Amino acid sequence: MLQLYSYSLSSAAYRVRIALNLKALPHETVPIHLRKEGGQQLQAAYRAVNPAALVPALVDGDLTLSQSLAIIEYLEDTHPQPALLPADPAGRARVRALALSIACDIHPLNNLRVLKYLKNELGVQDAARDDWYRHWVMLGLDAFEAELARSPVQGAFCHGDTPTLADICLVPQLANARRVDCDLSGLVRILRIEAACQALPAFAKAAPALQSDAG
Amino acid sequence: MLQLYSYSLSSAAYRVRIALNLKALPHETVPIHLRKEGGQQLQAAYRAVNPAALVPALVDGDLTLSQSLAIIEYLEDTHPQPALLPADPAGRARVRALALSIACDIHPLNNLRVLKYLKNELGVQDAARDDWYRHWVMLGLDAFEAELARSPVQGAFCHGDTPTLADICLVPQLANARRVDCDLSGLVRILRIEAACQALPAFAKAAPALQSDAG
Secondary structure: OEEEEEOOOOHHHHHHHHHHHHOOOOEEEEEOOOOOOOOHHHOHHHHOOOOOOOOOEEEEOOEEEEOHHHHHHHHHHHOOOOOOOOOOHHHHHHHHHHHHHHHOOOHHHHOHHHHHHHHHOOOOOHHHHHHHHHHHHHHHHHHHHHHHHHOOOOOOEOOEOOOOHHHHHHHHHHHHHHHOOOOOOOOHHHHHHHHHHHOOHHHHOOOHHHOOOOO | OEEEEEOOOOHHHHHHHHHHHHOOOOEEEEEOOOOOOOOHHHOHHHHOOOOOOOOOEEEEOOEEEEOHHHHHHHHHHHOOOOOOOOOOHHHHHHHHHHHHHHHOOOHHHHOHHHHHHHHHOOOOOHHHHHHHHHHHHHHHHHHHHHHHHHOOOOOOEOOEOOOOHHHHHHHHHHHHHHHOOOOOOOOHHHHHHHHHHHOOHHHHOOOHHHOOOOO
């Protein structure tokens, strides 16, 4: 059975949880608590799984995979249905670009280890650190909303009427945004899509609060 | 003809330049100077191409693509030979994870706009900003080296004996690392792979110093 190394509040792990649910793939979850014991991801036991000491990781037999988007592409390669990427190259490029706009342009800047560096190494106060967090989230989500607005591709989700990798990245990023009180009220397309996602059990069941290590 | 919006010193644009060269795809380059006129990428003319105001962007007919990895996957979908991803799902996952470990875990933290925020909004001095830069580069490259060391997959490049998306991300990141004097001498596998890449005209011709807007 697939094993997912996950942390309830990791938005990268949250993406993989959604993908596993959408594809209805049985798996067991191994919690790696990023805030306990100085960070369980930094300990030798987990470094043996992933030398980069980041969650998530997915174990499939004798194969260990890291990087949430690479894991989801692997699930797409090995379990193509339901598809999380469109069939046409232009659609695939658009969905991947939306996903990467979150995975590369927003999330790395609000990662826990980065926030810790700001505080511990650069002496940034909590208020300025939260401003930093909100700055990158809103810059990225505003661009995401602009892309949704200008695209000829419409639908209930980011790209048509079925959820894709773009939605899988968007929903966890919105959970992060709310944790630092970002004002999302102007992002009307994004909020409409989020509601459509949350109506699906695959998204709802992947929420941080419902994971075994939450609390 | 394909049009690449590029900046010589953008490592994300550098990735796409390498991919276009490896696939021998004719294209014209439109320079977007990130340090001139307050940043040409922030101006309305470029925002009409890419609302996120980031380079690179690739125009293919009436299609405009953003995000370097999405662009390269598009080139792979539309021009499969020579392949930049392995044929097997496990290999594809490994190459994508290596690429994403640079694109998500290193590069976003040394992006120009982030360095500017550290200086202008957080008052971080130049020396501390360079330490920040080196910290994330070395943390990421050390993990990359560890992954190369432990993998059963060997060869002249990151994954076997032909260049892949992983090499395409690695070489530009090393150029960035040298710009802030990172000590790369311990990364023996990475340096060997870099030399193999630089021996190929597709990589060599994509170097920042050889672009029309360099200098």
